[in-house]
Amino acid sequence: MGEILFLAHRVPFPPDRGDKIRGYHILHHLARHRPVHLLAFADDPRDLEPHEEAAAITASLRVLPRRKGQARAAAEALATGRPVSLAAFDDAAMRAAVAQVLAARPIETIHVYSSQMAQYVPADTSARLVMDFCDMDSAKFAAYAEDARGPMRWMMRREARLLASTEADIAARADASLFVSEAEAALFRASTGAKRVQAVENGIDTVRFDxxxxxxxxxxxxxxxxxxxxxxxxxxxxxxxxxxxxxxxxxxxxxxxxxxxxxxxxxxxxxxxxxxxxxxxxxxxxxxxxxxxxxxxxxxxxxxxxxxxxxxxxxxxxxxxxxxxxxxxxxxxxxxxxxxxxxxxxxxxxxxxxxxxxxxxxxxxxxxxxYGWEARLAALDAILGFDRVGAAA
The missing domain is CATH 3.40.50.2000 (Glycogen Phosphorylase B;)
Structure with a gap:
């Protein structure tokens, strides 16, 4: 049975903010079907501490600190022609960790959570690639540019343009590109012409939020x-x-x-x-x-x-x-x-x-x-070839 590599821009434990909440529930869903290897960044020192739940549901887990500041990321991005968003998450230790898991484990699917992490997917991988964009970041930066002035406006426009190209390239490679709403998915299809794009909506834990x-x-x-x-x-x-x-x-x-x-x-x-x-x-x-x-x-x-x-x-x-x-x-x-x-x-x-x-x-x-999470994430089963009890379809 193939295994899953889950790449996350922010470790999804504890689920105490929006992006971590979505990652947390997707990770749980995947782990019910296949062994999952989690590689993620932490931008809060507390997220580097051992987390029992994360260790319990993953086949392996590695969390790396992300220490690169925005000034350094911007300088690297300008020097290399990349978006700042990608330069901020470019890390040699993460690249090595990804290579190690791919070499050691029978990875069938690479689930990428947030476009900043797609740079770690090898061009020659035979694994299924699921790209969870969540939102269309290039559109967000284009909106930022409308309200910005001077050099910041130029930077926001640059980021929007480069990210739009990056998003289109990632979607062309991906077996599935996911967004949190159909409106966001439709915008992405119209902007890029990408295929294999669909919405996997966010849910809510109505037992906890009662x-x-x-x-x-x-x-x-x-x-x-x-x-x-x-x-x-x-x-x-x-x-x-x-x-x-x-x-x-x-x-x-x-x-x-x-x-x-x-x-x-x-x-x-x-x-x-x-x-x-x-x-x-x-x-x-x-x-x-x-x-x-x-x-x-x-x-x-x-x-x-x-x-x-x-x-x-x-x-x-x-x-x-x-x-x-x-x-x-x-x-x-x-x-x-x-x-x-x-x-x-x-x-x-x-x-x-x-x-x-x-x-x-x-x-x-x-x-x-x-908006129950189980119902919202059921669409992943067809994308990843799961049946309702987790066996291969």
């Missing part, structure tokens, strides 16, 4: 909660816009920005009406306390885990259309794009608590029936 499972944090007055990695530019821009343009339009309530590594721009928002928590052990008590969960993202790619988590916690959610794209919410999200409409949607929910509660219940029901 409002009955945790006690809410204590807060006097309405609490508006945003969760996410807070050194990530779209999240930074989202909370700045909400705090400066939306929150002043609301007579009462505070914004809680819940997430690790808040950037200086985020920390500067802290004050009487804005709480910046930094990293928390568990986001669920904050979600449980929310009068409204907000997702004011102007730039969002794929399916937003933060929105699915809020829905699973039975909270009413107000989101921009960008943040809701790709989510089959069946009318259980309130959508607004400009500041006045966003504030009005929140105010309407605050004015009718019974309706807000019912909206949250309906959102949880949608997630329970539509």
């Amino acid at each position: 409002p009955a499972a945790v006690a809410p944090v204590e807060e006097n007055g309405p609490l508006f909660v945003f969760t996410g990695q807070m050194d990530y530019r779209p999240n930074i821009d989202a909370v700045r816009w909400f705090a400066t343009d939306v929150l002043p339009r609301l007579a009462a309530g505070r914004l809680a920005v819940v997430g690790r590594a808040p950037a200086a721009e985020v920390r500067a928002l802290a004050g009487p009406r804005v709480i910046v928590t930094g990293e928390v052990a568990d986001v669920r008590p904050w979600l449980a306390a929310a009068a409204v969960v907000v997702a004011p993202l102007k730039l969002a790619r794929g399916v937003q885990n933060k929105v699915l988590e809020a829905m699973a916690m039975a909270r009413p959610v107000v989101a921009t259309p960008a943040a809701a794209e790709g989510i089959e919410h069946r009318g259980t999200l309130r959508l607004a794009d400009d500041a006045a409409a966003f504030a009005q949607a929140i105010a309407g929910l605050l004015a009718d608590p019974a309706a807000a509660t019912q909206l949250g219940r309906e959102a949880r029901a949608v997630v329970q029936t539509r």
